Amino acid sequence: MARRIPATIISGFLGAGKTTLIRHVIENAKGKRLAFLINEFGDLGIDRDMLLGCGLEGCTDDDIMELANGCICCTVADDFLPTMEKLLDRPDKPDHIVIETSGLALPKPLVKAFNWPEIKAQVTVDGVVTVVDAKALAEGRFADDEDAVQQQREADEALDHDNPLEEVFDDQLFCADIVVLNKVDLLDGAQVDVLEAELQTRLRPGVHLVRSDQSGVDPAVLMGLDKAAEDDLDARPSHHDGADDHDHDDFHSFVLNLASVNDPTALEMMLKSLIEQYDILRIKGFLDRPGLPRREVFQAAGPRLQRYFDRPWRDGENRRSELVVIGLHTIDEAAIRAHLSDWSIPAAAE
């Protein structure tokens, strides 16, 4: 058989640092021809646009393909396979394929898809890289809050008490060939030591863990693992083994269309308070700042916010302020929209 193209799957919970890692891989490609498939939860393709906005070589429309329509693990046949076929039909085949899954995706169904005959003949899963937000893990964001579970139990005996955040996080860890413990800059060394020791006990035997700040791991450490992950699915346990897909009804996302933002600090303060009040998991998107030539990226991963300017708005481009919000299915979208009514574009004008 001709040499198959290696594919690396980048997994990791919402906001862990997957796109940051992809950017780092692009910056350190060293002449390798890489193709990227980017998938995200929610209706706006922010990640791909953000990567294209960085203006790097290897960051063109052709290099970065988007897998739209929600979580890759549940849309494999509709979206992933046709996109891969398109990629493999190209005359200039890539040296390596990198796939960023959405933060809510289970990696295992995707790995499984590499056993489809059309794909298996040409591509193999070199490895699954799982990025972990060290700070979020230290804050216990993926573990059950015992008080909340108890309250729920008292309120409704029939409720399913599994924690969807923990399940997704576990599945991403169980499937990993290597784990990147990212955002260690937000913790002190002793905290990272404790976290790393605890995390290591949850990984499959032989899975290594590397620490990082800004996902700054040498791509040579992550790529070239040669694991052929599609051939050892049984070694990768999942909370969802036996089910065809997992329940994205556990999560909800919506898009906020905002007016031009004159006072970003006030907006930021409002969003910060909404994140705390409504336990928003992730916000990301772009802001239009009147009079300024560049669009502003806005990010929130849990309670931590970030803003920075990326590329200039293009001539004739519709300057829009759009943010994707992701939370659990219980998130009160109407209340969040009501709090932001002063910033919002009236529906008719959208």
Ligand SMILES: Nc1nc2c(ncn2[C@@H]2O[C@H](COP(=O)(O)OP(=O)(O)OP(=O)(O)O)[C@@H](O)[C@H]2O)c(=O)[nH]1
């Ligand atoms: N302090 C700190 N922030 C980081 C680090 N890595 C990434 N971030 C920030 O965390 C936020 C989320 O990073 P992304 O790379 O977009 O995360 P992601 O996993 O691609 O997010 P989703 O695709 O939405 O799941 C951004 O604001 C990053 O700038 C890090 O090592 N330290």
